[in-house]
Amino acid sequence: MDLRPELLPPPVDPERLTQVAREIERIADLAGSGGPAEEAVAAFNERTGHTYLPSDFAWYHASRGLEEFAREAARPARPRVADVTREELVEIVRRITADPAGEDADYYLLLFDCNTLHPRACDLIFRPPAGLEDASPGRIVDAALAYRPIAL
Template sequence: MELRPELCPPAVGPQRIAALCAAIDTIEGLLERGEPAAAAIAAFNAETGHDYTTDDFLAYWTSRGLEDFALEAARPAWPRPPTSPATS
C-alpha cells in the first residue's frame, strides 16, 4: 500500500542519525557514571523538539536499538491533545 506523501514520516539523513546516536551515547554515559546530565538532556530535547527524560536514555535499549531511538528523536514529536481540567 502506498501512502500519500503527507502521511509518510520525513526522511532523516545518515549524518543526522549519527549525530543523535552520539548525543544519546554521551547522555547515557553521563547517567551511568552518575554525572550531571540535566543540561545535556535539555539541550537534546531543545534540538529535537521532544520531551525525553532520564529514564528514556537509561532504558531505551529494552524496547529498541540506538539507531531506532535516534530516528524517533529526529522526527517530529507526536502531537499531544490538550488536557482538560478534571471534573468532580
C-alpha cells in the same frame, strides 16, 4: 491505499542519524555514571522538540536499539496533520497491524495517537477494550474518532 507525503515517516539523513545517536550515547553515559545528565537532556530536547527524561537515555537499550531511538528523536515529536481523513487513519492503523515491529511502526503509532482525541488511541490496537478484540482497522479508527473529551 497510498498516504500523502505529510503522513509518511520522514526520512532521516544518515549524517543526522549518526549525530543524534552519538548524542544519545553521550547522554546515556552521563545518566549511567550519575553525571549531570539533566542539562544535556534539556539541551537535547530543545534541539529535537521531544520531552525525554534522563532515564530514557539510561535504559533505552532495554527496549530498543540505538538506531531506533535515534530515528525517533530525529523525527518530529508530535506529527499533527490538521486535515487527516478517516480513510487515512484506517490506512495508518492497517500499516501498524500489518507489521507492528516494523521500522516505521512507532512513527505510525505516534501519528495515530497525535491525530485522534482518544487519550489511549494506541491501546485500541494493542490492548483493545471488550468488543474491539480482533477488530478491523476501520472499527478501531471509528472507536478513536467517536471519543469525546468530558468538558469540565
